Every structure is written in C-alpha cells, then in structure tokens.
Amino acid sequence: MRRHGFGLAAALAAVIVAGWTTPAAAGADEGSYWLSGPYAHDNLAVYLIHREDADDGPVPLTLDEAMQQGLIEVVETGVVEELIVRNTGDSEVFLQSGDIFKGGKQDRVLIASMIVPPGSGDLSVDVFCVESGRWSARDGEAAAWFSQSTARLPSRDGRIALFKEAQRWFAPEGDRAAWLDGEDLQSRVWESVSVMQADLGSAMVLDVADERSPSSLQLSLENADLAAALERYESNLGSLAQGHRDAVGYVFAINGRIAGGDEFANGGLFRKLWTRQLTAAATEAIAEKDVLARGQPTLVEIGAFVDTARTGEAAGMSMPGEMILETRETDQMLHTELRTGGAKQLI
Numbered sequence: 001m002r003r004h005g006f007g008l009a010a011a012l013a014a015v016i017v018a019g020w021t022t023p024a025a026a027g028a029d030e031g032s033y034w035l036s037g038p039y040a041h042d043n044l045a046v047y048l049i050h051r052e053d054a055d056d057g058p059v060p061l062t063l064d065e066a067m068q069q070g071l072i073e074v075v076e077t078g079v080v081e082e083l084i085v086r087n088t089g090d091s092e093v094f095l096q097s098g099d100i101f102k103g104g105k106q107d108r109v110l111i112a113s114m115i116v117p118p119g120s121g122d123l124s125v126d127v128f129c130v131e132s133g134r135w136s137a138r139d140g141e142a143a144a145w146f147s148q149s150t151a152r153l154p155s156r157d158g159r160i161a162l163f164k165e166a167q168r169w170f171a172p173e174g175d176r177a178a179w180l181d182g183e184d185l186q187s188r189v190w191e192s193v194s195v196m197q198a199d200l201g202s203a204m205v206l207d208v209a210d211e212r213s214p215s216s217l218q219l220s221l222e223n224a225d226l227a228a229a230l231e232r233y234e235s236n237l238g239s240l241a242q243g244h245r246d247a248v249g250y251v252f253a254i255n256g257r258i259a260g261g262d263e264f265a266n267g268g269l270f271r272k273l274w275t276r277q278l279t280a281a282a283t284e285a286i287a288e289k290d291v292l293a294r295g296q297p298t299l300v301e302i303g304a305f306v307d308t309a310r311t312g313e314a315a316g317m318s319m320p321g322e323m324i325l326e327t328r329e330t331d332q333m334l335h336t337e338l339r340t341g342g343a344k345q346l347i
Contacts, residue, residue: 035303036244038253038296041236044285045256046278047302048240049249049263059268060092060115063099063149064276072116074146076104080129081186083108083146087120092321094269096262097162097336098153098280100130100218103138103146107131107218109153109189112166113338115321123320128161128189131216138212151221152276154283156259158192161185163334167327170315193217199287200226221283233282234275241267241274250274251302252281256294258305259284309335 037047066072071089083101087093093116101108108127116123130153137143153159165185197220200208208226210219220226241247248270249263262277264270297305312328312335319325319338328335 033248033306035251035299035306036247037299037302039237039240040296041233041282042285043255043289043291043293044233044237044282045253045296046237046240046281047251047253047261047297047299048244048247049251049261049306050244050246051248051267052246054246054248054267054270057266058092059266059272060094061089062269062272062276063093063095065272066091066093067146067148074101074104074149075122076144076146077124078105080106080108081126083125083127084122085116085120085125086122087116087118090118092117095125096152096273097166098159099149100151100153100221101127101146102148102150102218103141103143105136105143106134107216108146109158109162111162112319112325112336114319114325115323115338117321120320126165128165128186130158130189130193130218131213132190132193133215134213150276151218152280153192153217154221154280154287155192155196156284157195158189159260160334161188161192163327163336166325166336167315167329169317170327190215196220196283196287200283203286203289204229226283226286229286230279230282233278233285237278237282238275240278241271250277251305253297254281254285254288255291256296258297258302261306263306305333309333 034050035047036050038045061071063072066087066089071087071091072093073086073088075084075086077084085095095110095114095116097110097113099110101110107130109130111126111128114125141147193215196217197208200220204225206225208220208223210216213219245267248267249261251261252259259281264273308330310328312330314326314328316324316326323338323340326337326339
C-alpha cells in the first residue's frame with residue numbers, strides 16, 4: 001500500500017479514459033485519497049474516491065439547484081456555440097462540463113466546467129449543440145432562454161469532443177483551426193448523440209427518439225422506459241454518496257472496462273451531484289449491455305487510472321470565479337480540472 005498524496009486545495013476534476021492504464025498500488029494515508037468498491041449493478045461498477053478532508057470548504061449551488069430556485073439565467077444568443085449565463089443570487093454556482101441545457105432554439109451541452117460568481121452579470125459560455133436541425137422554440141418552451149438542466153452528456157465519445165475543444169482554446173492564436181487537423185468537433189458531438197440514441201434503442205428494443213424533436217438527446221433521456229430502467233440502478237447505487245460521507249468522487253466501469261470518473265472539491269458537492277453522475281453512467285451502461293463483459297477492474301487498476309490522469313503536460317487558462325481550467329493528456333486518457341488559482345498540484 002502506498003500513499004496517494006496531492007494538494008488538497010479546492011478542485012473540480014473530470015477524467016475520461018481513452019484506453020487502459022498500467023497497474024499501481026492504491027492506498028490510504030493522511031493527506032491522501034483511498035478507494036473502495038466495486039459497488040455494482042448489472043454491467044455498471046462504481047468505485048468511490050475517499051479523502052479525510054471530505055467535508056472541508058464551501059459547497060456551491062449546482063446548476064440544477066440554481067435554475068430551480070430562479071437564481072441563474074441561461075440565455076439564448078442566436079449563436080450555436082455560445083450562450084449567456086447570469087447569476088442573480090448571492091452564492092457561487094458550479095456548472096459542470098457535459099451539463100445539458102434544455103430549451104432555447106436548440107438544446108446545448110456545456111464544454112468546460114466553471115464557477116459562476118454571485119452577481120456575475122452576463123458571462124459568455126461555450127457550448128455545442130445536442131439537437132441538430134431545430135432552430136425555433138419547441139411547443140410550450142421559450143426560444144429566448146433555457147428552462148432546465150437535469151441531465152449530463154452520457155457519452156464517452158461526446159465528452160472526448162468536449163475535452164478536445166477545451167484543448168483547442170489553449171492553442172496559439174491563429175493556429176487553432178489547424179491544431180486538430182480540421183476535425184469538426186460539433187459533428188462529432190452530433191454523431192455521439194445519434195450513436196447513443198441507436199444503442200439505447202437497440203439495447204431496450206424501442207425507439208428513444210422523441211417525435212417532438214427526434215435529434216434531441218435531452219428528450220431521448222426523458223423516455224419513460226429508459227427512466228424505468230435507470231430506477232433499478234438508482235435503487236442499488238443511489239445511496240452510495242450519502243452512505244460514504246468521506247467520498248469526494250468516483251470512477252466507473254462498464255462491462256469490466258474503465259469508462260471515466262469525476263472528483264470534486266469536497267463531499268458536499270459530490271453528494272449533491274451524485275444522482276446526476278450516476279444517471280449518466282447508468283445510461284451509458286444500458287446502451288452497452290450487448291458488449292461482451294470482462295471481470296471487474298481491481299482497486300489497484302482503479303488507483304492506476306486515477307494516478308495516470310494527473311500526469312502529462314498541462315495547459316491552462318483563467319475562468320470565472322478566480323479559477324483555472326487545466327487539461328492533461330496521456331497515451332491512455334484525457335483529464336480536465338477546474339481548480340483554484342493558488343493550487344500547484346492536481347486533485
């Protein structure tokens with residue numbers, strides 16, 4: 001057993017696996033993290049990341065909380081790749097990469113995590129479309145703003161596109177178009193939506209596309225049969241965050257293969273977001289039920305995944321709320337992190 005020691009300043013991390021990792025020891029010690037699990041239902045396994053200081057630090061509002069309380073406005077700009085957010089309350093609001101905004105002229109997905117400070121005024125946020133074709137209000141919805149954000153992008157390939165777009169921001173001015181060799185990341189997101197809809201339909205033997213807007217991922221995620229299937233995952237895994245007060249994040253595996261994970265500044269934020277995170281992971285698991293399964297990853301392999309996510313050359317930029325967005329990439333995986341400006345190490 002060896003120590004996993006990292007700086008413990010506030011950090012909001014998201015890691016996406018694009019391969020496999022080299023095994024390393026997973027352990028627990030003062031000032032470090034440790035792992036537990038797997039906690040499994042069907043083809044989904046969850047591993048929790050624990051820290052002794054799990055309850056340290058402030059807990060911001062989540063996007064869903066702030067929208068339900070009318071404390072944040074998400075406004076249509078008429079530009080596909082840009083929205084305006086406006087925090088009218090007196091608390092910070094955490095927006096997570098992959099959050100889906102429902103409404104406007106078409107549903108969008110947030111590219112990079114950010115903290116929206118109290119009384120922020122108008123802040124521009126970068127997004128991709130997750131509903132190709134629509135460019136007007138849906139029945140009963142407003143075209144000028146977004147009504148809710150209840151779901152997170154449940155697609156590894158889609159999340160990779162978000163990561164690559166964030167990386168593009170760090171490229172030297174004038175080199176951004178060539179940096180990705182002309183890859184159209186918006187099209188990659190649309191393709192990930194189509195694949196997710198098709199895979200869910202195949203796994204559940206039904207059409208999850210909604211006739212109100214067949215290309216809308218959000219409406220597909222609201223499908224009643226899918227919701228019933230997700231309830232079984234929630235029944236078995238939904239209490240994990242509340243039952244482990246020292247947990248600050250998770251890694252998940254589908255069919256025995258590590259698929260990704262998220263780690264947060266503290267346990268309070270993790271507990272708030274767990275249902276949203278679990279729903280996205282379980283949706284991916286349902287879509288991949290026909291994939292040949294293998295044995296569950298060991299805690300050693302999960303520890304190696306978490307450790308490797310913190311390696312690689314870093315690139316970063318300032319974000320609202322005196323935060324820094326940082327990306328790291330290795331041969332095995334992609335890692336993004338939103339952290340306080342004074343932090344020198346990854347969480």
